[in-house]
Amino acid sequence: MQRFALLGAGFIGSVHAANLAAHPDVDFALVYDVDQGRATALADAHGARPAADVAEAFDADAIDAVFIASSTNTHAENLRRAADAGIAALCEKPIDLDLGHAVDVVRYATDRSARAMMNFNRRFDRDYAELKRVVDAGEIGGVELIQLTSRGPAMPPLSYIAVSGGQMRDQTVHFFDLARWIADLDPVEVFATGSTLAEPRLADYGDVDTSAVTLRLPTGALVQIDSTRRTGYGYDERIEVLGSTGLVEARRHRTGAVSRYGTGRVVDDGLHPGWFERVQPTYAAALAHFVAALERGEPTTPSLDDGLKAQAIAEAATRSLSTGRSEPITYPTVAVTDL
Amino acid sequence: MQRFALLGAGFIGSVHAANLAAHPDVDFALVYDVDQGRATALADAHGARPAADVAEAFDADAIDAVFIASSTNTHAENLRRAADAGIAALCEKPIDLDLGHAVDVVRYATDRSARAMMNFNRRFDRDYAELKRVVDAGEIGGVELIQLTSRGPAMPPLSYIAVSGGQMRDQTVHFFDLARWIADLDPVEVFATGSTLAEPRLADYGDVDTSAVTLRLPTGALVQIDSTRRTGYGYDERIEVLGSTGLVEARRHRTGAVSRYGTGRVVDDGLHPGWFERVQPTYAAALAHFVAALERGEPTTPSLDDGLKAQAIAEAATRSLSTGRSEPITYPTVAVTDL
């Protein structure tokens, strides 16, 4: 049984709270939020206790693990505290929007042999896990081309964009991680180009809403990623991996399996309205992996180093958006063997 | 808030227990089972109390509703007790394997204006509900032909078959209900023919494992149902409704959306291994409907009368299996307006 403190009682915090409450091997003990009322409401709904001070979450006598779902600018500090206390941490991405700061905290955690896991939840999607299994089993031969599609249904508010770090660091970063994970290789170069088609004011932030990214892997295999902020047809995500002997595809998800036949056309159920409906089950699956690893004393992945590497690709991609050329990707060196 | 007692702590009882525990408007108070140890274990897992005597479940001061998931031969008695106590009941099918007894108890409940709902959970399937919406909205014109497929992955044990009442009463009955519900009409005639292809010993029980049923609706519209006990490819269920201007289909469900392309073929994810994986979400949805109706004082459907009618079709279908001819369907008359 793992005793958890949840940091952050916003939307995603409430998702994690329900999963913590339902997990048979979790003692959901504590909720902390800067907004105490919010923490109390969420704790009450799930039989947990609200914390008056964040320090309560880092009391190793009472807590085994923290779930860091607080605001982005607090992730690094919370990871440090968990490392200090010898408490395991499951951390929402990113470690820190500033890659240098992120590297610092990962070194800090590594020096203290901290147990930590990045919550790259898509790795725990049923279909992506099956796709990965097919690739790893060699069923499509060697990987030659990966295509990832990441399309949100609606522009986030500009206030969100302003602090997001830009499309590469905020949206595409999930797919940088997926590409690394699927290929089991670190990309060496990235080309990115983008436009402001959905929201011209993004240009004021040096950001884009529609982008095409090409990664080159050390084997010469290529990765294409398209990211858009606003579709007119819902949330659209898919992955296709071309190997030397076959192809595996994780298709778009539909909301149902009803078909309506009329003259000259068949109308099927469409895509999910938003990302949450699409990826919802992945949160419980990621948590289940983390808890099982803690229970068994096994490694938790994706590691903080995986988090750094996805961010490093996002940095190079952001640079490429300006330079118009393929940029080399430099990965920070942290003496991490197995976090 | 509705205070519930759960009768029956077997497999399906445990499914209902989890749903009762998770429903925000339910106070999951009591679990009763003839096996007290089983009742205690299930109650403990969900913060409910085990009942030493079934009578505790019918104490109207402490309980608002019972969920009847006990063995089939106790359904009728439990419905009577609920009616006596003025407690609402959500009842697994059938009311009683003997249609005459079932009619008696429904009359009894009706005379007492009891609130009761048959747990025909498939009516609450997302896709079937959408199919029904399409039909009701007139999007395919008038109903002309309905096709339902009901195929289980593996033969149940003969011990189960022996007390099941036969394929029509045990398996196809769910689809008799769906056909009535979709068409909003009571079939007038039924032809059924069947064979023992999967398990020849079924013949000893006068039962079949593979059957084809044709219903005639009062409008002349037709219904085809195929029911098999054992496929080699998982659990297979689908519905197709042909109208005068279009067709609507609730397709087979797949376990995922992964495709593997190889030479000359594409391998997709298959069907669910069993019925439970396919219909699991319908149980929570049916319960949610029942609770919402109780909270709002609205009618709960499907009614006990719906339960009787599906059974009446099963009786006529069972008769047709022997006679080799289309049999008229006689519906029991119960002065039920709205249960």
Place this chain on the structure above:
Amino acid sequence: MQRFALLGAGFIGSVHAANLAAHPDVDFALVYDVDQGRATALADAHGARPAADVAEAFDADAIDAVFIASSTNTHAENLRRAADAGIAALCEKPIDLDLGHAVDVVRYATDRSARAMMNFNRRFDRDYAELKRVVDAGEIGGVELIQLTSRGPAMPPLSYIAVSGGQMRDQTVHFFDLARWIADLDPVEVFATGSTLAEPRLADYGDVDTSAVTLRLPTGALVQIDSTRRTGYGYDERIEVLGSTGLVEARRHRTGAVSRYGTGRVVDDGLHPGWFERVQPTYAAALAHFVAALERGEPTTPSLDDGLKAQAIAEAATRSLSTGRSEPITYPTVAVTDL
């Protein structure tokens, strides 16, 4: 090289003419039609010669094979003439609307060891042939249930209905043949029920436009066929075969592979507008089989006996429409070994 005479220059005759003209091993010599102008026009378009008298088609010195695509009431007579002349015949169904007359002519042809083939063109559909291959290879185990769907887009004119012999003999008969062919078994019983939902005036002809048929095979395996004359969504045909270890399905054909994604729905290309667009390639494939068999001196199937048997099922099905009970199917005995 086979020298062909085509009998009948109507719509289907013109389809056959184009296929005869394009076939590398066919010398398309002659066209006969009661309407000489029509024969001349069709012959001219394909470099054939119009015949002034039908007798020219049965001149064994000049002609190796006749393609009988003349009106139904002339099929039997043309088959007799071909048998007399020792000329091979490819014959559109039915042999004769009157089963007794049909039996007579088949006996006549058999006594003369005539080479003849029924043009059950659907057997030569690429998908149906593949489905048959899967079944024959044992990939789904033993056949247990076959479902066939036959739905036309629009009511034929009443003048057509009046001489058609009714839905069983005119439309469903193709699927009786397919069922026999797929299962490699002769059904022993048939139940049929139908309604006049699309065109009430059909009742005046003792005919139906919407029907459900159930066949029983000698193994106990079952066959369900639904036939409708008018859909609101195009021409709809599909086959599904459930075996003891798997299922094989020949899905509906679509006009294209374009998908349009909008909010909450995906619109795909629909079904073909009519039967001809769906089955068009089967005519050339059937002809190719016939020609190849003639060239190699191999058997031509489906045989006239196959034609009789499909008709015999249609007779029993038509009877069942009136009696409301499962009718035994009696097959005419013709001492046919290999036509």
Place this chain on the structure above:
Amino acid sequence: MQRFALLGAGFIGSVHAANLAAHPDVDFALVYDVDQGRATALADAHGARPAADVAEAFDADAIDAVFIASSTNTHAENLRRAADAGIAALCEKPIDLDLGHAVDVVRYATDRSARAMMNFNRRFDRDYAELKRVVDAGEIGGVELIQLTSRGPAMPPLSYIAVSGGQMRDQTVHFFDLARWIADLDPVEVFATGSTLAEPRLADYGDVDTSAVTLRLPTGALVQIDSTRRTGYGYDERIEVLGSTGLVEARRHRTGAVSRYGTGRVVDDGLHPGWFERVQPTYAAALAHFVAALERGEPTTPSLDDGLKAQAIAEAATRSLSTGRSEPITYPTVAVTDL
């Protein structure tokens, strides 16, 4: 009626010959090939006449149009001759592998107001035409992202590669044309990167077998194209267009619509073995367009200028493969209004 001379009696010439022979408004008069025996055989098979000298094809008294399907290095000269003779030309791509030479011949033809059409046959694919219709009708709003997939089943021989001009000019060029056509815009920049994953010896030719291309359109819309020479699963081609309000996709084509259900998986028919099976019907459709335009005196598109522009993109893409940066695309100026 248009009198045609066919230049080139190789594989693709024989495809065109069959289409010319079958077209009702074409008088298929002449076949020329440097290999006279091949020309004679093809001419004989279709009732045409072999030409002893290519000059016969440019006799305006006997010929209205030439179909240029001869070897690539003769296209330019044949276009010049057609322009001189005032004979219309339907020309296989490319005009000339050397863009400068191609520009010269197009100027020459333009000065003489020659009628000519590039045989970009994919524009005449049923599904691509429908996709284009959806885009043009505004059904998906403004174009924001186009994705094109071009994957061949097997490496061509190195001897072919050696004279092909490389993957951009030989394979991807078709998709450069499709991108321009779909968007109705000329790309302004191109980034391309590639690898030799299927055949390392391609590096000796400065060529690649696996590439990712990104085009930028003047509106800021983006285009991604992946091209591979060898898959392990057949010929794979698809297009997806993301607009501001929806998405339209022309999906992969399958060889059939048969599904085989087994435990945990469904096996569907796969992709076509090669490009020819996939695009075969487009050749007749392109020819039909050309003939109809000639008959009506209407413009024939795609024009020679379309041919030049696709080649210009291929040139810039080839450059980008070496420079590792996004390259501007310069289009040759030919005073072409409407060829």
